[in-house]
Amino acid sequence: MTISKKPIILNLSAALFDVDGTIVDSTGPIGDFWRAFAKDKPYFDPEYVIDISHGWRTFDVIAKFAPDFAKPDYVTQLEGSVPDLYGSTAKEIPGSIKLVSDLLKLEREYSLNNQRIAIATSGTYLMATKWFKILGLEVPKVFITAESVQKGKPDPEPYLLGRSSLGYEKKGTVVVFEDAQAGIEAGLAADCLVIGIASTYNKDEVKSFGADIVVPSLEGIHVDGYDKESDTFRLVINDYSFANERVFQLQT
CATH class of the missing domain: 1.10.150.240 (Putative phosphatase; domain 2)
Structure with a gap:
C-alpha cells in the first residue's frame, strides 16, 4: 500500500521502551x-x-x-x-531524551494516578540505570530488567509484565518502542503496537521483523496532551517510512 505522509496520530494508554538501541546507542x-x-x-x-x-x-x-x-x-x-x-562512546538515540521525558511529565502535568511509561529491557538493572544516568534521564517507576523475568525476549514476558505493572494487562492500546527482532517479536506477542526504530538495523530489516511502524529515530515523534475522558495520551508520528493497516485502523 502507499503510505500517506500525513502524521500518524494515535490515542494510547501506555508506552513501553527497550533501552539499548532504543533510548541509548550502546x-x-x-x-x-x-x-x-x-x-x-x-x-x-x-x-x-x-x-x-x-x-x-x-x-x-x-x-x-x-x-x-x-x-x-x-x-x-x-x-x-x-x-x-x-560508556564514553554511548550516545542518545536521537529524540529519545525528549520523548521519554515528555511521557514521564504526563503524570505530573495531569495529576495521573500512575506513570504511562515503563522500561522493559534485556539488560540488568545496574547497567540500564547507568545508561539513564549517562543520558541525564529520570528512571521510570516501572523498570523491568533481565532479573525481573524468567524468560527474556523474544518471549513476551517482559512486555506482558510491563503492561500489567502499569495497569493495562488486558485493556487499552499499549505501544512498544524497539529496535531488534527479539524485542519486536516480544512486543507483538504481548498484543502491543510496535514502533520499530531503524537504529541497529536498516528500515527494511526492521519492517521484516514485523514492526507495525518503522521510524528512522524518535525525533519525529511527540506527545500531544492527555484526554481525561478516554484516559489516553496522544502520540503524533511525523517521520516514518512504513506503517501497516493495523496502524491506520487505530488512528483518531
Whole structure:
C-alpha cells in the first residue's frame, strides 16, 4: 500500500521502551565488552555473538556460548561494569531524551494516578540505570530488567509484565518502542503496537521483523496532551517510512 505522509496520530494508554538501541546507542560499548570477554576464550566468537544476540539478555548469551561462566551474580556484576568501562562512546538515540521525558511529565502535568511509561529491557538493572544516568534521564517507576523475568525476549514476558505493572494487562492500546527482532517479536506477542526504530538495523530489516511502524529515530515523534475522558495520551508520528493497516485502523 502507499503510505500517506500525513502524521500518524494515535490515542494510547501506555508506552513501553527497550533501552539499548532504543533510548541509548550502546552498540560501541556492548561490542567492546564482548570483545574483551572473548580475549581468554578462544571458543567464543565475539563478532558472531554481536551479530546475532542483539536484544538478548547477557545471561542467555553467556549460557549459550560460554556456559561455564553463566552464574547470575557474576553476569550481573560483569554487565554492570559496561557503562563504567566503555560508556564514553554511548550516545542518545536521537529524540529519545525528549520523548521519554515528555511521557514521564504526563503524570505530573495531569495529576495521573500512575506513570504511562515503563522500561522493559534485556539488560540488568545496574547497567540500564547507568545508561539513564549517562543520558541525564529520570528512571521510570516501572523498570523491568533481565532479573525481573524468567524468560527474556523474544518471549513476551517482559512486555506482558510491563503492561500489567502499569495497569493495562488486558485493556487499552499499549505501544512498544524497539529496535531488534527479539524485542519486536516480544512486543507483538504481548498484543502491543510496535514502533520499530531503524537504529541497529536498516528500515527494511526492521519492517521484516514485523514492526507495525518503522521510524528512522524518535525525533519525529511527540506527545500531544492527555484526554481525561478516554484516559489516553496522544502520540503524533511525523517521520516514518512504513506503517501497516493495523496502524491506520487505530488512528483518531
